[in-house]
Amino acid sequence: MTGFSEQRAVAASAATAPPAARTRGLRKVYRGTVAVDNVDLEVPMGSVLGMLGPNGSGKTTTIRMLLGLVTPTAGEVELLGHKMPDGAALALPDVGALVEGPGFHPFLSGRENLMRFAAAEPLLATSAITTAVGEAIERVGLTKAANRRYRGYSLGMKQRLGLASALLVPRRFVVLDEPTNGLDPAGTREVRTVIADLHAAGTTVLVSSHLLAEVEATCTHVAVLNQGNVVAQGELAALLEAGSANLLVSTPETTLGLDALRERRIPARPVPDGLLVDLTASTAPAVVEVLVRAGVPVHEVRRQRTGLEDLFARLTEDSAVTELPDLDTLIPEEAR
Amino acid sequence: MNRKRTALAVAAAGTATGVVGLVLIASPAGANEPPPALPPISSEALVQSVLDSKVPALSGAVALQNNLGLPVPGLPQSSGKEAFARVYSDGTGRARLSLGQGTAGERTIVHDNGTTWFWNSADRSVVKYTGGAEHESVEDKLADPATASRTFIEAIKQDSVVTVDGTARVANRPVYQLVLTPKPTERTLLREVRVSVDEATRLPLQVEVLANGQSEPALKLGFTEFSTGAQDASLFSFTPPAGAKVTEPEVGDKPTEKQRDDLFAALDLKVVGEGWDTVLTGKIPAGALDQQIPQGQGRGGVDITSVLKQLGKPVSGPFGTGYAISTNVGTALVTTDGRVAVGAVPQQVLVDALGQK
Amino acid sequence: MTTTADLPATTTTSSRPRRAPLTRLLRSELRMVLRRPRTLIGLGLLGLVPVVIGIGIAIATSSSDGQPIGEGIAALVAGNGLLLPIFALVVALNMLLPLTGAMLAADALAGEASHGTLRGLLMAPVGRARLLAVKAFGVATVSLIAVTLMAVTGIITGTALLGGDGMLTSSGTSLSFVDGLGRVGLTVLLVTIQIWALAAIALAVSAYTEHPLIVVVVALGLVIVSGVLSVIPALDWLQPALITTSWESVADVIQDPLSWDPLVNGVLRAACYLVIGYSIALARTLTRDG
Numbered sequence: 005m006t007g008f009s010e011q012r013a014v015a016a017s018a019a020t021a022p023p024a025a026r027t028r029g030l031r032k033v034y035r036g037t038v039a040v041d042n043v044d045l046e047v048p049m050g051s052v053l054g055m056l057g058p059n060g061s062g063k064t065t066t067i068r069m070l071l072g073l074v075t076p077t078a079g080e081v082e083l084l085g086h087k088m089p090d091g092a093a094l095a096l097p098d099v100g101a102l103v104e105g106p107g108f109h110p111f112l113s114g115r116e117n118l119m120r121f122a123a124a125e126p127l128l129a130t131s132a133i134t135t136a137v138g139e140a141i142e143r144v145g146l147t148k149a150a151n152r153r154y155r156g157y158s159l160g161m162k163q164r165l166g167l168a169s170a171l172l173v174p175r176r177f178v179v180l181d182e183p184t185n186g187l188d189p190a191g192t193r194e195v196r197t198v199i200a201d202l203h204a205a206g207t208t209v210l211v212s213s214h215l216l217a218e219v220e221a222t223c224t225h226v227a228v229l230n231q232g233n234v235v236a237q238g239e240l241a242a243l244l245e246a247g248s249a250n251l252l253v254s255t256p257e258t259t260l261g262l263d264a265l266r267e268r269r270i271p272a273r274p275v276p277d278g279l280l281v282d283l284t285a286s287t288a289p290a291v292v293e294v295l296v297r298a299g300v301p302v303h304e305v306r307r308q309r310t311g312l313e314d315l316f317a318r319l320t321e322d323s324a325v326t327e328l329p330d331l332d333t334l335i336p337e338e339a340r
Numbered sequence: 341m342n343r344k345r346t347a348l349a350v351a352a353a354g355t356a357t358g359v360v361g362l363v364l365i366a367s368p369a370g371a372n373e374p375p376p377a378l379p380p381i382s383s384e385a386l387v388q389s390v391l392d393s394k395v396p397a398l399s400g401a402v403a404l405q406n407n408l409g410l411p412v413p414g415l416p417q418s419s420g421k422e423a424f425a426r427v428y429s430d431g432t433g434r435a436r437l438s439l440g441q442g443t444a445g446e447r448t449i450v451h452d453n454g455t456t457w458f459w460n461s462a463d464r465s466v467v468k469y470t471g472g473a474e475h476e477s478v479e480d481k482l483a484d485p486a487t488a489s490r491t492f493i494e495a496i497k498q499d500s501v502v503t504v505d506g507t508a509r510v511a512n513r514p515v516y517q518l519v520l521t522p523k524p525t526e527r528t529l530l531r532e533v534r535v536s537v538d539e540a541t542r543l544p545l546q547v548e549v550l551a552n553g554q555s556e557p558a559l560k561l562g563f564t565e566f567s568t569g570a571q572d573a574s575l576f577s578f579t580p581p582a583g584a585k586v587t588e589p590e591v592g593d594k595p596t597e598k599q600r601d602d603l604f605a606a607l608d609l610k611v612v613g614e615g616w617d618t619v620l621t622g623k624i625p626a627g628a629l630d631q632q633i634p635q636g637q638g639r640g641g642v643d644i645t646s647v648l649k650q651l652g653k654p655v656s657g658p659f660g661t662g663y664a665i666s667t668n669v670g671t672a673l674v675t676t677d678g679r680v681a682v683g684a685v686p687q688q689v690l691v692d693a694l695g696q697k
Numbered sequence: 698m699t700t701t702a703d704l705p706a707t708t709t710t711s712s713r714p715r716r717a718p719l720t721r722l723l724r725s726e727l728r729m730v731l732r733r734p735r736t737l738i739g740l741g742l743l744g745l746v747p748v749v750i751g752i753g754i755a756i757a758t759s760s761s762d763g764q765p766i767g768e769g770i771a772a773l774v775a776g777n778g779l780l781l782p783i784f785a786l787v788v789a790l791n792m793l794l795p796l797t798g799a800m801l802a803a804d805a806l807a808g809e810a811s812h813g814t815l816r817g818l819l820m821a822p823v824g825r826a827r828l829l830a831v832k833a834f835g836v837a838t839v840s841l842i843a844v845t846l847m848a849v850t851g852i853i854t855g856t857a858l859l860g861g862d863g864m865l866t867s868s869g870t871s872l873s874f875v876d877g878l879g880r881v882g883l884t885v886l887l888v889t890i891q892i893w894a895l896a897a898i899a900l901a902v903s904a905y906t907e908h909p910l911i912v913v914v915v916a917l918g919l920v921i922v923s924g925v926l927s928v929i930p931a932l933d934w935l936q937p938a939l940i941t942t943s944w945e946s947v948a949d950v951i952q953d954p955l956s957w958d959p960l961v962n963g964v965l966r967a968a969c970y971l972v973i974g975y976s977i978a979l980a981r982t983l984t985r986d987g
Contacts, residue, residue: 343983344984446867457869461867461868462769462772464773564958582871583776584869
């Protein structure tokens with residue numbers, strides 16, 4: 005596909021090009037329940053944006069509003085430069101999407117289902133439909149099952165078919181809502197490859213997920229949603245690196261360890277079950293070496309979670325996170 | 341939000357259009373038009389012109405609104421909006437009458453120069469009368485409003501106040517409204533009879549019978565469609581379809597004069613009074629009260645006495661005991677010993693009539 | 698925007714909406730509806746109705762000794778095969794055909810919404826008004842197919858089993874075979890329009906829910922309530938506005954000469970329901986969350 009240098013170019017142009025999608029003050033209320041509130045999201049052109057958030061955080065609702073499926077209660081949506089939902093006819097032909105799980109007719113085969121959606125694709129010439137469907141099926145690895153009824157598909161096969169329908173025509177923007185749901189590890193890898201290929205071809209991708217690992221593996225940008233709000237947004241690298249220069253050492257001999265480190269002028273402080281070592285002036289191997297030489301028993305050494313990891317872990321592990329007062333301390337200003 | 345407003349407008353406009361359409365379909369044509377302006381005419385002249393009128397070549401649909409408050413044999417129970425009969429005439433005495441509709445079965449009567457055909461789709465029977473004998477049932481006569489109201493006017497003129505009450509539209513044609521009101525001395529349940537006379541042909545297009553204390557006509561018989569003009573000649577001939585049972589009653593099949601006289605003697609029919617409060621009295625032949633009324637195939641019969649008990653309320657008086665059946669326009673009294681009195685009158689008048697014996 | 702220039706034609710941001718050709722959409726819709734097992738079973742059963750009625754009448758005729766085998770049209774069908782399709786359609790118009798129309802409408806929007814396939818079409822994108830038009834076309838065409846199918850099996854069964862030369866009308870006249878076929882065609886047309894009207898209302902309901910069963914229940918409820926209202930004398934004034942009123946007059950096609958008034962009235966009434974149904978369905982489709 006495309007080379008590394010071109011990827012660079014994509015990243016460089018993203019800074020100046022208008023965003024592929026942008027929302028301003030987006031709000032959606034379903035019968036008195038606020039699903040999404042005051043969301044300002046920006047998907048830079050050419051980026052792969054991971055939308056992270058626990059279930060019910062408003063990811064899907066935001067995506068549905070982006071695609072003009074749902075009319076926002078308040079706020080604005082712009083997709084590929086067109087106001088949604090009124091500009092749907094202009095923007096959507098260039099957008100492929102897999103939203104809320106794949107939707108297909110159970111009594112038709114995978115191929116027939118794709119043929120039906122292909123017939124509705126504005127950018128496909130009638131003569132090109134069969135080829136496009138065949139290619140899409142091949143791309144997601146469904147060739148063997150293509151002529152079987154959708155009714156008999158496994159969850160993974162359904163997901164692949166959904167992906168195929170999003171990739172029926174070359175897109176400028178692809179939205180994938182939980183694309184690896186139900187996929188086995190091999191399938192997950194394939195999806196990552198597809199996303200990487202799209203990115204390499206200059207397509208903007210929006211992937212939603214409740215797994216940080218997935219986002220880390222595929223995305224250039226990330227937006228974290230919680231309870232209908234965007235709580236963090238920015239380039240993945242910046243968010244990951246922010247405030248990550250600490251090493252956690254588990255040891256019963258905290259006093260001995262502290263003394264050894266202070267001798268070498270490495271800042272550290274005791275924490276329950278061990279030490280927290282600042283790595284700004286040192287490296288992890290050096291720290292371990294100092295401790296071991298001083299005869300300090302080291303049970304475990306690990307880097308402290310980064311701001312993003314810590315934020316996301318708290319969001320997903322504790323579903324009742326209602327207040328995030330220390331957000332500013334978690335995510336440094338430059339990353340937001 | 342803009343889209344929401346558009347959607348709302350679409351829904352409102354479409355629904356309004358549809359509902360207005362339904363209302364238009366539901367409301368009779370010309371109901372809201374002002375009455376047409378016609379040259380004034382005296383009631384005598386109008387009645388005379390009706391009596392002199394000839395039935396031209398025409399076709400029309402007749403509707404009956406039966407608000408009598410009781411099912412009357414021979415009259416369809418109808419809401420009066422849908423036609424129950426269609427009438428065709430070629431203006432020279434040939435005519436076709438079609439009764440009933442597809443779902444319920446249809447009867448067709450064709451008068452064709454002295455031959456009369458009766459077709460009944462329910463049993464696919466054809467009865468053919470030759471010699472131009474009049475064999476019209478009450479129903480057939482009623483279905484031709486022209487004949488019906490002419491008979492009415494003639495009979496009732498002496499006891500009624502006849503006025504012309506403005507104009508109206510019937511079957512989309514301008515009509516004069518001829519109103520017959522009983523003279524105050526008449527003891528009747530009826531308030532007035534309103535005949536709508538077509539301005540052009542002078543045919544009565546509609547008859548309404550209004551009873552005391554009722555705003556809606558108890559009986560309304562009239563054209564819902566009426567147009568004059570030459571009719572397709574094939575309408576006035578009839579060829580029995582293949583497979584139909586054709587019966588041709590011989591003269592011998594008809595009751596002889598003697599038989600008929602005997603029957604009338606047995607019935608002991610008497611007319612008491614005249615005009616609006618005329619009462620017809622008679623006697624039901626012995627045993628008839630216990631007879632079974634056939635109720636169509638496979639459903640068994642019902643004997644007349646139990647029907648009377650169901651419809652009427654028991655009364656007693658100088659005549660003995662019996663059952664009185666009241667409707668909006670008339671009353672019938674059947675005594676247990678088989679005497680009958682019927683009239684468009686209150687019950688007391690019937691009791692008096694029975695007492696006159 | 699150097700990178701996007703490498704992409705195929707998709708990058709040309711035209712300000713004119715691009716759309717898939719309508720005929721392609723209609724064909725695809727029809728192919729899908731006609732592949733749906735429920736549709737096929739429904740069509741098959743409807744096609745059998747005239748055959749079953751025909752056999753029943755043939756048996757009843759042979760054992761009735763010339764007595765009429767029923768009331769109204771039924772009395773005329775024996776030995777009058779061309780009347781069988783009309784009789785079957787009039788019978789089916791009471792429940793089976795409205796059920797079919799409601800089912801088609803239910804699957805068209807509510808059913809597709811519940812499968813998530815409506816979303817796929819909206820994202821293609823098929824414009825919302827266009828989507829409704831495509832759906833309406835599918836429902837209308839398959840309704841027409843259902844009614845025509847009944848007429849065809851009715852004609853075949855009737856002529857083969859009951860025989861008859863031409864058509865005997867309820868007015869006692871005989872029509873030639875071709876004229877009889879014309880009456881059957883007229884019946885097909887009138888019945889189809891009535892089903893379209895009911896399906897339009899059902900489609901409006903279908904636009905509001907994701908549960909096809911609700912649509913069928915509401916549509917049949919409308920039919921039943923209309924039927925009940927039409928027999929209450931105090932509500933006589935309401936009768937001309939009821940959807941079922943036209944259904945009764947369809948049987949008038951076997952009169953000779955035809956009286957067009959009730960037939961035309963029935964079509965106009967159906968048109969009113971069509972307008973109401975489709976405008977509500979359109980309004981809802983425009984605003985519905987996909």
